[in-house]
Amino acid sequence: MKIIANDPNRKTWLKVDKNSDFPIQNIPFGVFLTRDDIITIGTRIGDYAIDLGALHQLGYFKDIPLTDDMFLQDTLNDFIADGRITWRLVRNRIAEIFDENNTVLKDNIEHRNRIIFTMDEVEMQLPITIGDYTDFYSSKEHATNVGSIFRGSENALMPNWLHIPIGYHGRSSSIITSGTPIRRPKGQMKPKGSVEPIFGPSKLVDFELEMAFITTDVNKLGETIKLEEAEDYIFGMVLLNDWSARDIQGWEYAPLGPFLGKSFASTISPWIVTMDALEPFRTKSPIQEPTPLPYLKQVGDRSFDINLQVIVQPENGEENIVAKSNFKYMYWTMAQQLTHHTSNGCNVRAGDMMGSGTLSGPTKESYGSMLELTWGGKNPIKLKDGSERKFINDNDTVTLRGYCENENVRIGFGDCSGRLIENY
Amino acid sequence: MKIIANDPNRKTWLKVDKNSDFPIQNIPFGVFLTRDDIITIGTRIGDYAIDLGALHQLGYFKDIPLTDDMFLQDTLNDFIADGRITWRLVRNRIAEIFDENNTVLKDNIEHRNRIIFTMDEVEMQLPITIGDYTDFYSSKEHATNVGSIFRGSENALMPNWLHIPIGYHGRSSSIITSGTPIRRPKGQMKPKGSVEPIFGPSKLVDFELEMAFITTDVNKLGETIKLEEAEDYIFGMVLLNDWSARDIQGWEYAPLGPFLGKSFASTISPWIVTMDALEPFRTKSPIQEPTPLPYLKQVGDRSFDINLQVIVQPENGEENIVAKSNFKYMYWTMAQQLTHHTSNGCNVRAGDMMGSGTLSGPTKESYGSMLELTWGGKNPIKLKDGSERKFINDNDTVTLRGYCENENVRIGFGDCSGRLIENY
Numbered sequence: 001m002k003i004i005a006n007d008p009n010r011k012t013w014l015k016v017d018k019n020s021d022f023p024i025q026n027i028p029f030g031v032f033l034t035r036d037d038i039i040t041i042g043t044r045i046g047d048y049a050i051d052l053g054a055l056h057q058l059g060y061f062k063d064i065p066l067t068d069d070m071f072l073q074d075t076l077n078d079f080i081a082d083g084r085i086t087w088r089l090v091r092n093r094i095a096e097i098f099d100e101n102n103t104v105l106k107d108n109i110e111h112r113n114r115i116i117f118t119m120d121e122v123e124m125q126l127p128i129t130i131g132d133y134t135d136f137y138s139s140k141e142h143a144t145n146v147g148s149i150f151r152g153s154e155n156a157l158m159p160n161w162l163h164i165p166i167g168y169h170g171r172s173s174s175i176i177t178s179g180t181p182i183r184r185p186k187g188q189m190k191p192k193g194s195v196e197p198i199f200g201p202s203k204l205v206d207f208e209l210e211m212a213f214i215t216t217d218v219n220k221l222g223e224t225i226k227l228e229e230a231e232d233y234i235f236g237m238v239l240l241n242d243w244s245a246r247d248i249q250g251w252e253y254a255p256l257g258p259f260l261g262k263s264f265a266s267t268i269s270p271w272i273v274t275m276d277a278l279e280p281f282r283t284k285s286p287i288q289e290p291t292p293l294p295y296l297k298q299v300g301d302r303s304f305d306i307n308l309q310v311i312v313q314p315e316n317g318e319e320n321i322v323a324k325s326n327f328k329y330m331y332w333t334m335a336q337q338l339t340h341h342t343s344n345g346c347n348v349r350a351g352d353m354m355g356s357g358t359l360s361g362p363t364k365e366s367y368g369s370m371l372e373l374t375w376g377g378k379n380p381i382k383l384k385d386g387s388e389r390k391f392i393n394d395n396d397t398v399t400l401r402g403y404c405e406n407e408n409v410r411i412g413f414g415d416c417s418g419r420l421i422e423n424y
Numbered sequence: 425m426k427i428i429a430n431d432p433n434r435k436t437w438l439k440v441d442k443n444s445d446f447p448i449q450n451i452p453f454g455v456f457l458t459r460d461d462i463i464t465i466g467t468r469i470g471d472y473a474i475d476l477g478a479l480h481q482l483g484y485f486k487d488i489p490l491t492d493d494m495f496l497q498d499t500l501n502d503f504i505a506d507g508r509i510t511w512r513l514v515r516n517r518i519a520e521i522f523d524e525n526n527t528v529l530k531d532n533i534e535h536r537n538r539i540i541f542t543m544d545e546v547e548m549q550l551p552i553t554i555g556d557y558t559d560f561y562s563s564k565e566h567a568t569n570v571g572s573i574f575r576g577s578e579n580a581l582m583p584n585w586l587h588i589p590i591g592y593h594g595r596s597s598s599i600i601t602s603g604t605p606i607r608r609p610k611g612q613m614k615p616k617g618s619v620e621p622i623f624g625p626s627k628l629v630d631f632e633l634e635m636a637f638i639t640t641d642v643n644k645l646g647e648t649i650k651l652e653e654a655e656d657y658i659f660g661m662v663l664l665n666d667w668s669a670r671d672i673q674g675w676e677y678a679p680l681g682p683f684l685g686k687s688f689a690s691t692i693s694p695w696i697v698t699m700d701a702l703e704p705f706r707t708k709s710p711i712q713e714p715t716p717l718p719y720l721k722q723v724g725d726r727s728f729d730i731n732l733q734v735i736v737q738p739e740n741g742e743e744n745i746v747a748k749s750n751f752k753y754m755y756w757t758m759a760q761q762l763t764h765h766t767s768n769g770c771n772v773r774a775g776d777m778m779g780s781g782t783l784s785g786p787t788k789e790s791y792g793s794m795l796e797l798t799w800g801g802k803n804p805i806k807l808k809d810g811s812e813r814k815f816i817n818d819n820d821t822v823t824l825r826g827y828c829e830n831e832n833v834r835i836g837f838g839d840c841s842g843r844l845i846e847n848y
Contacts (some may be wrong), residue, residue: 057642096596119768132597137680159676163621164612168680169593173771174645183646185768187718188588198586199717199767216528221689222607248768254582254590256561263770265645288591293612293623328827343623344672345847347597348685424770 001088003276005095008237008408013106014116015323021403021412024098027091028236028271032122039125041071041079043270044414045098051152052090058111060097064089075129076272080216080235081350087274088333090373116410124270128214128351129196129240133175134241134341134356136167138332140153140286145372148335150250156211162290165332165340168331170242171263177270184394184423185264187248195370201423202245202341205378206392207398208358209310209368210240211327213334214272216349225342227298229337233348236272239400239416240355243267246391247373267398268353269416274315277411281305281404285333292336295343304331308359309369320383322373325359326365327402333421394422425512426467427700427825429519430454432832436522438540439528440470445827445836448522451515452695452837453500456808457548462551463497465503468838469522473541476514482535488513496593497554500696504640504659505774511659511698526802536749548694548736550601551662552638552708552775555597557690558765559634559666559779560591562756564710566784569796574674586714589756589764594779595668595687601694608847609688623845625848626669628815632782632821633734633792635751638696642772647768651722654759657682657772660696663840664779665733668814670795692777693824701835705729707830709757716760719767726757732783732826734792736807739819740757749783749790751826780802794840818846 012024016108022044032049040053052071055061056342066086070079099104105111116357122312131166137143140157147156160166174181183338184205190197218233219225225233242262251260252304292298307328309317332340339344367373370391374380380388392398394398403412429451440535446468448492456466456473464477476495486670490510494503503510529535538654561567564581567590570582584590598605608629614621642657643649649657666686672684710725731749735743747834757766761778782792791797794815798804804812816822821843827836 005818009838029645100689132595160614160678162530164676166676166680166683168594171593171770173773175768176645187768188764190584197584197717215436221600223463224610228441232678245768251584252588252590253679253681254584255677255681256590257677257679259592260765260768260770295622295623340612341684344611344626344669344684344688345598345607346595346684349597371775420766 001085003088005091006276006280010095011100012045013100014045014048014098019410020046021410021414022046023409024037025274026093027094027408028273028277029127029250030271030390031074031076031125033125033129034117035121039074039078043071043094049119049122051115051117054115058114060105061090061093064093067073067158074125075352078131080214083216084232089279091274091276091415113354114353119217124177124179130172130175130353131169131349132352134167135170135171135357136165136332136337137355137357138330138337140331141329141362142358142368142372145360145367149371149376151219155397165337167337168257171217173267174263175266178267180267180418181421182243182265182418183421185245185248186423187245187260187420189247189251191247197251199366202247205420206244206246206391207310207399208242209308209325210242210325210355210358211237211306211402212240212268212355213237214339215348215350215352217350218338220343221269221347224340224345227279227296228340230338233338234275234334236274237278238272238400239269239413241357241398241400241416241418242266264302267416267418269413271414273413277306278404280406283328283330286331288331294338298333298334298335302335302405303327303328303330306404307403308400311399311401312389313397313399314383314385314387314393319384322381323365323367325361325368326402327359330359332358340416349418357397358400392420393422396420425509426452427512427703429515430700434519434823435524436469437524438469438472443834443836444470445532446470447833448519449833450701450835451518452697452698452701453503453551455498455549455551457549459545463498465497465500466598467518471543473543473546473749475539475541478539478719482538484529485514485517487740488517488729490493491837496827498549500551501553501775504638507640508656512700513641515698515700543609548601548603549694550599550818551694554596554599554777555773556802557594557596557776557777558591559594559781560589560756560761561590561781562761563781563784565753565786566782566792566796569676569784569791572799573795579723589761590678591761592681594690599686599690599692599739600843602691604691604842605702605845606667606689606842607845608816609672610847611669611684613671613675621675626671628670628842629813630668630670630794631734632668633749633824634666634779635661635730635826636664636692636779637661639762639772639774639776641774642762643766645771646769649763650770651759651763654762655699657762658699658758659699661702662696663826663837665691665824665840665842666779691840691842693837697837702828704830707752709752712755712818720760720764722759726759726830727752727754730826730828732824735823735824738809738811738817741809742805747789747791749785749792751783752779753785753845754783773815777842793807797830816844818844820844
């Protein structure tokens with residue numbers, strides 16, 4: 001099926017800023033609460049939130065096989081479970097409805113009032129019920145940096161790292177949507193020089209610049225999938241800040257991995273940008289040496305050129321871009337991650353989320369965490385207001401941004417933002 | 425509120441075998457499919473499955489505040505979310521209905537036919553939708569044994585182990601109910617002596633003898649709970665076989681912990697035995713030295729005396745008891761595990777499940793995994809049919825059993841069983 005929604009020449013009758021993350025070519029999916037306290041599934045064009053529940057009720061999705069309440073839900077899980085053909089039909093139809101040459105909705109003021117909101121009239125919700133959240137560790141630069149900081153540069157990369165996309169199970173209950181404040185976690189830790197562990201607020205709260213992909217129903221328990229088909233099961237992507245308390249993490253993580261150092265909060269951007277919208281931005285992933293085992297061997301462009309930024313903003317202060325990276329630096333691709341995940345027969349369901357791991361790039365400016373940017377706190381970062389940061393302070397807001405751009409179009413993710421609040 | 429359901433002198437008008445795991449004093453909760461393909465919530469007395477949906481529809485829960493469809497659901501989550509008072513009212517009422525001196529249902533043949541099934545007429549389902557599954561590592565003997573096998577006896581226990589209930593996030597999608605076959609997982613591993621990793625069926629499939637507890641809604645994100653109140657949030661317990669592929673696990677687990685070596689299957693027993701039913705079997709937990717930090721400090725009897733067994737049965741062969749252990753050997757209690765889990769503000773929801781970790785005891789016969797029983801495969805176990813096992817063979821059935829017993833009553837969990845099937 002043709003992805004006519006991607007037509008770079010299409011213009012819309014809605015007013016859209018030239019630098020918007022959400023041109024008519026994006027058409028992401030999210031869930032929002034309207035002024036009237038109604039929860040609905042929607043999309044976004046420019047700074048307008050489009051109520052797909054109302055659009056469907058008013059007959060605009062005629063001839064597309066959708067259940068009546070498909071969009072009148074508080075999560076996208078059912079829509080995602082419907083599969084790729086449905087997603088394409090709906091995105092294509094939305095593109096048509098808002099095409100500058102289509103006057104049906106444009107000229108129907110009553111319908112427009114029911115369907116179109118400005119973004120400040122709605123409150124974004126977590127777009128999916130996440131059954132399982134897996135976090136990978138797929139940036140070679142990040143794994144090497146963290147290994148160097150903790151174990152020295154000779155043993156930086158574990159012997160398994162170049163052979164498997166290392167990952168672990170994360171906590172799904174504490175995944176929150178952009179804008180939700182994060183309380184500084186307390187926990188047990190053993191500060192350097194201390195003989196006994198102590199309990200108290202973490203002193204080393206960090207961000208992790210990640211992206212995550214959301215799957216449809218992939219396989220039944222005991223079944224596996226092939227790498228070539230893995231991308232068919234990926235609905236879309238979001239930005240992910242995998243907040244980390246380095247002191248809690250450092251004390252607890254051996255031998256079973258990170259636990260409470262991560263599970264206090266993970267922030268995602270509220271709009272899921274579809275893989276279809278990202279299709280024009282395919283690019284190569286890093287050369288893999290040694291060659292992966294056959295079940296992980298891939299051909300073609302399996303990565304995406306997505307520019308990433310991390311912004312730290314002190315209370316009443318300016319925005320400071322502290323890191324610039326790119327999704328394409330990720331060593332293991334999403335197709336490899338998902339294939340590996342099912343290789344043991346583990347079932348993956350609609351609404352499951354898989355994080356990339358921190359997306360550090362090759363240069364110091366591209367490191368995706370304070371741990372790396374300040375090299376374990378040794379080299380603090382100077383902000384515009386003159387203050388320094390080794391890690392994140394109370395009342396700092398951390399924002400991730402991401403966008404793809406070519407000569408025709410810019411597809412972005414919006415803000416993935418959270419403010420750290422104090423904890424006595 | 426008095427737990428009149430626990431009255432040890434009560435007899436029921438249903439026929440119950442003296443050694444049944446399910447006397448009138450147990451009244452566990454589960455979900456089953458009836459002959460008529462109806463899914464309902466139920467309880468079990470002796471070898472009878474009681475349809476609580478039908479019981480409620482026919483008015484037997486009059487005066488207990490329950491929604492009309494409380495039991496006509498395919499999971500217990502809503503019932504569990506209702507909290508302890510509801511659980512007690514319902515258990516108490518069920519005890520009254522089936523009390524030998526109560527003839528209301530006993531003499532109503534039409535109602536009995538709608539409410540009471542024999543166990544072979546129903547098909548047990550997974551009783552809950554598990555939002556998050558956490559697995560702890562709380563047997564000191566198990567952690568010491570595994571540490572000794574992998575790192576030598578000097579470094580057996582990690583420095584953090586005596587200070588925090590070590591745990592990690594598990595995979596919830598692959599939790600299955602007793603009776604579901606388990607396909608031997610494939611995966612990447614690096615056998616001893618091999619220079620390069622290989623991919624293929626695991627050769628070292630193991631069981632892990634665990635128990636798990638199920639929570640109600642505990643806290644909102646950012647909130648914590650006190651140890652003294654932690655037990656109020658625990659609904660009940662099940663047996664848990666946390667199947668493990670030791671070769672996959674050994675290659676993948678550094679530095680982020682177990683992943684695909686565990687996520688191919690975790691089997692639970694289908695009846696959730698309530699903490700109320702287990703109350704008469706409270707006992708001390710092991711002495712904790714060093715004393716835990718104040719937030720984990722506990723007084724009183726916080727453990728439970730639950731006898732545990734692991735049975736391995738080859739195809740067409742006899743049952744072999746390969747391990748006998750007890751839940752009371754667990755070093756960190758459920759109250760400590762849950763308190764620690766929320767100490768960073770992580771929210772825990774109704775239907776979340778927390779595993780104990782492998783429940784090994786102090787003697788060789790009480791080790792809860794083949795890894796420990798055969799000491800990494802060095803000392804195979806001999807079965808009654810003359811065959812030997814280092815790990816689990818194709819077509820072997822592994823069954824966990826557990827029960828509490830005093831002079832008055834026996835409360836059991838039924839079978840937690842699964843057969844390993846081959847994978848080419």
